[in-house]
Amino acid sequence: EGCLSGQNVEDDWSELKAPTDELKPLPRGLRYAFLGHNSTYPVIVNDALTPHELETLLVELRKHRRALGYSLDDIKGLSPTLCTHRIHLENESKGS
Template identity: 45%
Template sequence: SALETLKIELSQLSKGLKYVFLGSGNTFPVIISSELSVDQERKLINLLQEHKSVLGWTIADIKDISPLICSHRIHLEEGAHPRRDPQRRLNPTIKEVVKKEVLKLLDAGIIYPISHSKWVSPTQVVSKKSRVTLVENENGVPIPTRVVTGWRICIDYRKLNSAT
């Protein structure tokens, strides 16, 4: 199952934090304070291991959030006029990234389709931050470069925010 094989690339942590693993073979990483006593750390790890199944390790684990548990309503200012901004043009590669992400969120029940909305905000796709790597150019000279490791989908809610 996905829970048994979940293994991710870990990033460097800020001072005062450290990784501990709830599964064997460096699986199920969680971040805890590095300033806990040995006894506090042991108790925390035992508690987290005992309740590991209730944590959302992947987006697929967060299926069907009931509106009875969590719902959201945006309160608009009096007289706010709806805005339907056009979608920004996306190249075919980025369009595919957006499509996959939307399908993943639909499948997980985090978003759902609606047929009509008075408010539409544009999507922006940016590359995820990555470390600088030396990549050789055509002359064999190493050039510091940020290699794209993934994409982050953002929604431009500035106009909606100005009406709240």
């Protein structure tokens, strides 16, 4: 797939950058599929997909990898300050 914005697409799929979250049990009708090698970059898909449908879906998701965000750092154009939660206390308030 060549380069996008001067960066090799393979750089997006580094196993070193792959999320390491523990996979949780899914409700009936859903299962995990993986976009990367060695069970990396999990996505949740419908369990009723045929092997051909699943492969077609995974190909499309891989094509648009940059649109998916596995962490806040992956989401382009999202300011970390937007995701910072702050509690503003009134001047007379006392902390517990």
